[in-house]
Amino acid sequence: MNLFSSSPSTNPNFTLFTPTQNPNNPSKFPFTVPLKTLHSPHSHPLLLPPLPSHDSSPAPLLQEHSHSSEPCREEEEEEDKTRVDEDIITTKESLEELLVVRRPVMEVPSEEVGRASEIRAGGNVVEDPAAKALPIDAGLSKFAKKMPIFEPGRVESSSGEKPLVVNMDLALYKAKGLARNFQFEDAENILRKCIAYWPEDGRPYVALGKILSKQSKANEARAVYEKGCQATQGENPYIWQCWAVLENKVGNIRRARELFDAATVADRKHIAAWHGWAVLELKVGNIKKARNLLGKGLKYSGGNEYVYQTLAMLEAKANRYEQARYLFRQATKCNPKSCASWLAWAQLEAQQENNRAARQLFENAVQASPKNRFAWHVWGVFEANLGNVDQGRKLLKIGHRLNPRDPVLLQSLALLEFKYSTANLARLLFRRASELDPRHQPVWIAWGWMEWKEGNIATARELYQKALSINITSESAARCLQAWGVLEQRVGNLSAARRLFRSSLNVNSQSYVTWMTWASLEEDQGNSVRAEEIRDLYFQQRTEVVDDGSWVTGVLDIIDPAIDSIKRLLNIDQSAYYKAKDSSRSAPGASSGGIEEDVVGTSSTSDRGDDADSGSGFDLDAFMREKLSLDTTKLDIQIGSPQALVPKKIKSPRRIWRLRTKTAATPSKS
Numbered sequence: 001m002n003l004f005s006s007s008p009s010t011n012p013n014f015t016l017f018t019p020t021q022n023p024n025n026p027s028k029f030p031f032t033v034p035l036k037t038l039h040s041p042h043s044h045p046l047l048l049p050p051l052p053s054h055d056s057s058p059a060p061l062l063q064e065h066s067h068s069s070e071p072c073r074e075e076e077e078e079e080d081k082t083r084v085d086e087d088i089i090t091t092k093e094s095l096e097e098l099l100v101v102r103r104p105v106m107e108v109p110s111e112e113v114g115r116a117s118e119i120r121a122g123g124n125v126v127e128d129p130a131a132k133a134l135p136i137d138a139g140l141s142k143f144a145k146k147m148p149i150f151e152p153g154r155v156e157s158s159s160g161e162k163p164l165v166v167n168m169d170l171a172l173y174k175a176k177g178l179a180r181n182f183q184f185e186d187a188e189n190i191l192r193k194c195i196a197y198w199p200e201d202g203r204p205y206v207a208l209g210k211i212l213s214k215q216s217k218a219n220e221a222r223a224v225y226e227k228g229c230q231a232t233q234g235e236n237p238y239i240w241q242c243w244a245v246l247e248n249k250v251g252n253i254r255r256a257r258e259l260f261d262a263a264t265v266a267d268r269k270h271i272a273a274w275h276g277w278a279v280l281e282l283k284v285g286n287i288k289k290a291r292n293l294l295g296k297g298l299k300y301s302g303g304n305e306y307v308y309q310t311l312a313m314l315e316a317k318a319n320r321y322e323q324a325r326y327l328f329r330q331a332t333k334c335n336p337k338s339c340a341s342w343l344a345w346a347q348l349e350a351q352q353e354n355n356r357a358a359r360q361l362f363e364n365a366v367q368a369s370p371k372n373r374f375a376w377h378v379w380g381v382f383e384a385n386l387g388n389v390d391q392g393r394k395l396l397k398i399g400h401r402l403n404p405r406d407p408v409l410l411q412s413l414a415l416l417e418f419k420y421s422t423a424n425l426a427r428l429l430f431r432r433a434s435e436l437d438p439r440h441q442p443v444w445i446a447w448g449w450m451e452w453k454e455g456n457i458a459t460a461r462e463l464y465q466k467a468l469s470i471n472i473t474s475e476s477a478a479r480c481l482q483a484w485g486v487l488e489q490r491v492g493n494l495s496a497a498r499r500l501f502r503s504s505l506n507v508n509s510q511s512y513v514t515w516m517t518w519a520s521l522e523e524d525q526g527n528s529v530r531a532e533e534i535r536d537l538y539f540q541q542r543t544e545v546v547d548d549g550s551w552v553t554g555v556l557d558i559i560d561p562a563i564d565s566i567k568r569l570l571n572i573d574q575s576a577y578y579k580a581k582d583s584s585r586s587a588p589g590a591s592s593g594g595i596e597e598d599v600v601g602t603s604s605t606s607d608r609g610d611d612a613d614s615g616s617g618f619d620l621d622a623f624m625r626e627k628l629s630l631d632t633t634k635l636d637i638q639i640g641s642p643q644a645l646v647p648k649k650i651k652s653p654r655r656i657w658r659l660r661t662k663t664a665a666t667p668s669k670s
Contacts, residue, residue: 168194172203179211187211195231202228202236209242218250237263237270244273248280256280264296271301278310287314305335309344316348324348332364339369343378350382358382363618370627373403381412389420397635398624407433407440418450426450441467441476445483452487460487478508482517489521497521509541 171190178187188211194204205228212221225243232239244259257280263273274297281290291314297307312327328345331338346361362379369375376399384392393416400409414429430447437443448463464484471477485500501518505511515538523531624630 163197168198175207184211184215199231202232202239206238206242213246221246235266237267237273240266241273245276268300271297271304275306303334305331305338305341309341337368339365339372339375342368343375371402373399373406377409384416405436407437407443411443411446415446423454439470441470445480449483473507478504482514
């Protein structure tokens with residue numbers, strides 16, 4: 001017999017255990033259970049267990065038959081049913097206090113759960129006649145109304161609840177991508193919403209301030225930084241440091257010092273504040289103060305590649321090359337992937353004409369950061385200056401292929417092509433570079449110099465004027481004025497040349513070349529007294545930087561206070577360690593030094609006769625194929641052909657054909 005029958009039954013009683021056929025079996029208990037039928041076409045009958053009474057009397061639903069008499073089975077069952085019905089009616093009041101387990105019926109609407117005895121028909125509430133047949137329904141209805149029913153999906157969050165922090169992380173990432181694509185307005189809207197939701201977090205203030213600074217909105221950026229410092233109660237060093245960089249950029253040196261100081265007070269381990277403050281002091285000539293700040297940065301923050309690199313460059317300027325090499329080595333130990341440290345070290349070795357070591361360091365730089373435009377540019381110029389024109393051209397082309405929006409690589413490649421190939425190809429490269437960044441002054445200056453050498457004086461003047469219209473107060477503007485003055489001097493316009501030299505010195509009074517060029521002009525004209533006065537003026541106004549080596553011991557104690565004792569304890573020979581390295585070095589920084597010490601020794605022997613390979617075992621073509629999937633044999637298709645470099649402003653098909661034909665007819669020296 002199926003206990004959970006799906007068909008509704010109108011009989012509220014049924015026998016749970018069927019009597020056996022053996023009349024002598026003593027375990028014969030007719031057990032009846034009342035049932036409540038829900039008025040739903042798809043519902044199942046609700047089963048109720050036996051309901052005990054509060055008194056000590058036995059349960060009225062459980063009756064044990066006596067074996068003393070044996071009446072007829074049919075009469076016995078009828079008497080049991082009558083007795084059960086009477087007991088249910090008498091114990092109806094106790095049902096309200098019982099815990100009844102109900103079986104959930106999903107098809108029944110929630111508003112009808114507690115109203116099983118009512119039916120809505122035509123908008124009028126009528127009583128269910130079937131409900132009156134069961135007296136137990138009234139008690140169950142009251143009990144059901146008191147039971148809390150959980151309904152998922154009904155709980156809604158309040159509108160004023162703060163979003164999760166992960167939403168701010170996603171918003172900052174999205175704003176960064178928009179700013180990279182020059183969609184500044186959308187990025188600003190996102191960041192301002194982040195500030196409204198999370199005013200105590202400093203990251204949105206820093207990001208918004210940088211975006212405003214890129215748009216030359218210094219006042220708005222300053223207001224954002226000030227608001228961020230107030231919201232974070234001055235405890236966020238990143239906001240102070242970015243604010244200091246902004247003030248330094250606009251020339252407010254005194255205010256920048258105060259803000260850098262505030263950043264170090266907020267967090268003395270904030271290395272960017274110490275380093276930025278030191279760079280500021282270096283620009284204004286406070287070498288001693290800068291070194292003090294860098295030493296504090298190392299003391300509080302530990303090793304940092306940028307601090308080591310700056311200290312090494314200071315040592316190189318003071319002609320203390322061994323200390324500079326040691327500091328460069330510490331920088332590359334801190335971060336083997338620091339391309340800037342490898343490049344600065346390579347330029348030091350190149351200046352000392354230690355070309356083999358410089359080439360190995362350039363290899364380390366490109367392995368550390370294969371897409372770094374500075375690495376390919378500096379290495380290409382280095383090889384071209386050594387006479388390896390093909391290798392230099394190849395390196396510059398690789399750099400341009402990896403950084404197609406960089407005008408500096410095209411500028412250097414144009415000068416290389418002008419010197420060793422054709423001026424027409426160089427013009428196309430210059431024009432392409434100027435289209436990539438119309439506000440890049442060195443491109444216009446180099447292009448003007450080339451046109452002057454080609455005899456196009458009027459074109460050179462126009463290009464110089466274009467460069468000065470971008471910015472008249474920069475270092476590039478000073479060089480442009482000096483070059484333009486030399487041009488006017490060569491063509492005999494001496495008054496214009498003097499005015500240009502004077503204007504150049506107003507921008508940069510420390511330019512030795514400009515002072516000596518002006519003195520040479522006066523001496524050529526027979527004004528030897530005036531020439532001597534100009535030389536005296538230079539020596540009177542120049543800033544003499546007197547540097548001593550007393551600070552080195554203190555800084556090196558901070559860097560490596562126990563390095564000698566550790567070496568003696570472990571019996572480590574540093575030079576033997578570097579010499580034991582494999583000739584085909586692995587990735588840069590795999591070892592602590594990164595370059596053989598016998599190559600960067602104190603002898604500084606010249607290696608100008610070495611070829612591009614230098615026996616280091618570095619295969620540039622294989623590296624580019626494996627690392628960047630770039631075929632170096634097909635670079636001319638991207639750069640070398642004039643078809644890819646025709647300026648967009650030229651729209652005449654005949655003019656384009658003439659340029660292509662003229663360039664193709666000129667043989668290349670490469």
